[in-house]
Amino acid sequence: MIKVFYGTESGNSEMAADDIVELIEDAGGAAEVIPMEDADVSELSGEKLIIVVTSTYGDGELPETTQPFYDALKSDRPDLSKVSFAAFGLGDSTYETYGNGIDTVSALLKELGASQTGETGRHDAAKTLPLTDVVSTWAQSTLPIFQD
Amino acid sequence: MLFRPGRKARFQFSKTDLKKVDEMNAPISAATTTLLPWRDAEFRMNPFPWYDTLRKQAPVYKDPTEENTYIVSRYEDVVAFGRHPSLTMKAPSWVDKGAWGLFKDCIIVRDPPEHTALRRRSNKWFTPKMANQWAEASAEAVGKVIDELGPQGNVEAYRNLALIPAHHAMCKALGLPNDGYDTASAYMMDCMIALGSDVTPAEADRCQTAFDYLQDRVTQYLDMRRETPSEGMVSSWLDLVAKGEMTPTQLNDGVMLFWATGTPNAAYLITGGLEIFARKPEVFDLWRSEPSQRKAILDEVARLHTAEMSFDRFTTEPLDINGQIIPAGMHVRFMIASANRQPELFEDPHEFRLDRSADTPPHLSFGIGPHSCPGMVIAQAEAHAVFNLLTERLTRVELAGAPIYGHDDRSARYRRLPLRLVA
Numbered sequence: 170m171i172k173v174f175y176g177t178e179s180g181n182s183e184m185a186a187d188d189i190v191e192l193i194e195d196a197g198g199a200a201e202v203i204p205m206e207d208a209d210v211s212e213l214s215g216e217k218l219i220i221v222v223t224s225t226y227g228d229g230e231l232p233e234t235t236q237p238f239y240d241a242l243k244s245d246r247p248d249l250s251k252v253s254f255a256a257f258g259l260g261d262s263t264y265e266t267y268g269n270g271i272d273t274v275s276a277l278l279k280e281l282g283a284s285q286t287g288e289t290g291r292h293d294a295a296k297t298l299p300l301t302d303v304v305s306t307w308a309q310s311t312l313p314i315f316q317d
Numbered sequence: 318m319l320f321r322p323g324r325k326a327r328f329q330f331s332k333t334d335l336k337k338v339d340e341m342n343a344p345i346s347a348a349t350t351t352l353l354p355w356r357d358a359e360f361r362m363n364p365f366p367w368y369d370t371l372r373k374q375a376p377v378y379k380d381p382t383e384e385n386t387y388i389v390s391r392y393e394d395v396v397a398f399g400r401h402p403s404l405t406m407k408a409p410s411w412v413d414k415g416a417w418g419l420f421k422d423c424i425i426v427r428d429p430p431e432h433t434a435l436r437r438r439s440n441k442w443f444t445p446k447m448a449n450q451w452a453e454a455s456a457e458a459v460g461k462v463i464d465e466l467g468p469q470g471n472v473e474a475y476r477n478l479a480l481i482p483a484h485h486a487m488c489k490a491l492g493l494p495n496d497g498y499d500t501a502s503a504y505m506m507d508c509m510i511a512l513g514s515d516v517t518p519a520e521a522d523r524c525q526t527a528f529d530y531l532q533d534r535v536t537q538y539l540d541m542r543r544e545t546p547s548e549g550m551v552s553s554w555l556d557l558v559a560k561g562e563m564t565p566t567q568l569n570d571g572v573m574l575f576w577a578t579g580t581p582n583a584a585y586l587i588t589g590g591l592e593i594f595a596r597k598p599e600v601f602d603l604w605r606s607e608p609s610q611r612k613a614i615l616d617e618v619a620r621l622h623t624a625e626m627s628f629d630r631f632t633t634e635p636l637d638i639n640g641q642i643i644p645a646g647m648h649v650r651f652m653i654a655s656a657n658r659q660p661e662l663f664e665d666p667h668e669f670r671l672d673r674s675a676d677t678p679p680h681l682s683f684g685i686g687p688h689s690c691p692g693m694v695i696a697q698a699e700a701h702a703v704f705n706l707l708t709e710r711l712t713r714v715e716l717a718g719a720p721i722y723g724h725d726d727r728s729a730r731y732r733r734l735p736l737r738l739v740a
Contacts, residue, residue: 178437179694180444187446227429227687228402233437263396263679295679297613 171198171314172216176205176223176235176270181259181300185292186222188304189257189312198314205238214247218286218313221274224259229266231273242277250282255311257290257304267293287311351381353388355514355726362724364626365667368655377641383514385411386648388627392656392678394638399651400686404630406432409646412631415511416525419532423570429687438563439571439691442490442550448698451490456702458482463710466738471717474734478707479587483699484580490695491576492549493538498580504530505581506723506730512629513727514650531577535569538576550575575692581730582624583696586682587703588731589622590615593669594707595716595736600669605708613671615700620680621669626654626727628684653681654729713739 171193175186186202193200205223213219226232231239256278258271268291275289290307292300309315352371354360360367371378371390378388389395398404405428408414420426424435462477472478480502488495504527510516511524538551546552551572557563594601603610627650636643643649657680658666663673683690690696707714718735 177444179440180446180448184445227433263685296675297616297679299609299612302609 171200171218171220172203173200173220173222174203174205174208174238175221176232176238176274178224178226178232178234181292181294182222182224182232185257185259185300185304186220188301189220189222189308192305192308193312193314196314204234206234208238208241210238210241210245210247213242213249213252216252218253218255220255220257220312221271221278222257222259223270223274225261225264225266225268225270228264229269231270235270235274239274239277242281246281248282249278252278252283253286254278254283255286255290257292257307259292259294259300261294263295267291286313352378353380353382353514353726355382361726362722364654364726365658368652368658369660371652372655372659377638377643380514380650383648385646386514386650387643388650388652389638390652390655392659392662392681395651395653395656395681396678396685398636398638399628399630399653399681399684400688401636403632403634403636404649405633406688407631408648409631411646412648415516415521416508416528417511419528420570420574422564422566423574424688424691425574432687435567435571436687436691438554438557439550439575442553443691443694445694445698447490448486448695449702451486451695452698452702454485454489454495455482455699456706458485459703459706460710463706463738463740469717470738470740472736472738474591474714474736475584475588475731478591478703478736479731479734480580480584482703483583483587483696486695486699486702487575487579490549491551491572492542492547493551493576494541497534501531501534501577502581502584504528505577508578509581509728509730510725513725515726531573532569535573535576539569539572579692579695582690583692583699585624585730586615586619586622586696587700588734590618590700590704591707591714591736592716592720592734593618593621594704595714597669598713600671601708601713603671604704610671611701611704615697615704616680617669617671617673618700619682620657620663621667622729623654623657623680623682624729625684626729627652628688653684656681707738711738711740715739 173186173189175182177183190200190202223235224232256271256275258268260267271289275285290311292303352375353367368390376391376394380386380388389398406426407428424432427435459478459482462472481498484498485495507523507527510520542551542555554563554568558565558568600614604614630649632643632645632647632649634645660666662678683693715737717737720731721733723730723732
């Protein structure tokens with residue numbers, strides 16, 4: 170079961186996380202959506218692959234529900250050396266801090282030993298591409314289930 | 318948005334006055350006369366030629382008709398400075414808020430971090446996922462209209478395919494009865510007119526009357542939900558008040574904001590799309606056949622149909638826009654309708670086009686920064702629900718008469734959009 174953690178300010182990351190789970194399930198895999206504020210970071214060490222999805226809030230800060238996830242990782246510091254993660258960020262390129270949220274979370278996961286699979290996906294709200302389409306393209310080029 | 322600055326007398330400039338205006342503008346722009354005839358009927362119907370002149374001659378313009386007011390009209394300046402952290406929603410003491418002063422503690426009068434906490438409280442009810450659920454009520458309302466069409470398929474689309482369906486979605490989110498919005502929306506128009514420039518005393522009085530009515534309705538709905546709670550934001554917020562996690566003022570202001578003010582702008586957006594569908598049947602067909610194009614279609618509809626043509630902020634310190642200094646304590650109007658049609662960024666700016674280059678910047682119709690429209694997500698969901706249903710059940714929509722618009726100098730609106738729905 171691949172856990173897809175999302176952190177959000179206005180709900181767009183939840184939509185992206187839902188899309189990712191649906192894509193994985195359509196490909197025959199198993200996945201579940203978990204809001205970051207509900208995540209138990211002590212259990213992350215036992216995961217093989219996790220997916221993190223978050224937007225950026227304000228001028229580069231973490232969204233409301235990403236912050237407690239980040240804070241818990243920072244304080245508990247679980248050993249993630251056996252964990253791979255894939256990352257997808259939502260942002261607005263008219264801000265200089267575009268994508269800061271996912272980069273901040275990814276950096277901490279790496280600091281705790283996790284290794285990233287593939288490139289960080291990004292949806293830019295300033296462009297007209299639908300979120301669903303961008304998520305789909307990223308997932309199919311990044312997630313191992315689509316590479317088998 | 319919001320706040321009616323103190324007005325100056327109606328402008329009939331003598332040559333001496335114009336010289337004074339010119340001198341007043343000298344440090345900030347090269348304008349030699351008023352560039353924005355706010356009450357002029359032609360201006361209100363089609364302000365874009367005036368905006369073109371404004372951007373060229375005085376991109377940062379000290380409005381001679383409004384006290385302490387500056388106008389910023391270029392896209393790049395609106396984006397760069399419209400969300401500047403030194404700007405505030407809190408009006409200085411010289412501002413006459415008029416009836417809009419009833420809002421004491423909500424997202425339209427607070428700055429971060431208080432604003433952030435308030436915004437998060439409502440965001441929970443308007444995520445894209447939840448908005449899609451609420452918008453099912455819009456589709457149901459439109460479906461009923463189609464079911465009950467006469468033999469000619471004639472419908473007044475603004476009220477019946479946009480305003481009331483959108484209100485049904487909002488009421489589903491709030492957990493309130495969805496009737497009675499014809500009256501409320503008519504009063505809401507009076508409220509919006511009072512946000513313009515050069516508001517007359519009669520218009521200010523009508524705004525007060527309108528808010529008296531709207532407040533009375535909100536009070537009644539809050540009493541209703543105290544007696545009989547239901548699923549939805551209002552009952553949830555009443556629980557927060559009971560627990561001491563929200564103040565009664567925040568509750569009242571927030572419900573007023575979403576119930577009363579939330580829908581007319583969404584209805585303008587939806588109706589704008591319907592008019593484009595009628596004038597360009599290929600876009601109607603494209604909506605049906607190419608779901609991946611729907612975001613681009615709605616974005617272009619929104620760019621052309623900017624419901625609130627400007628948003629307002631106040632300076633707390635001198636604001637330097639390309640060397641032009643707006644002093645502290647001033648009112649600034651950021652002209653998003655002007656920015657949305659800036660030809661250097663949007664080729665053929667008045668045309669609906671889906672072939673714009675990939676680096677075309679986003680429209681600003683929902684505002685920018687932390688104070689961007691809190692109803693954006695549900696408005697888009699309502700538009701999708703209405704357009705999806707229409708394209709599923711109809712082959713086309715046609716104009717059944719000339720649209721009637723009712724724009725003032727700040728808000729754009731339809732009064733009628735006669736359509737013929739063809740199954």
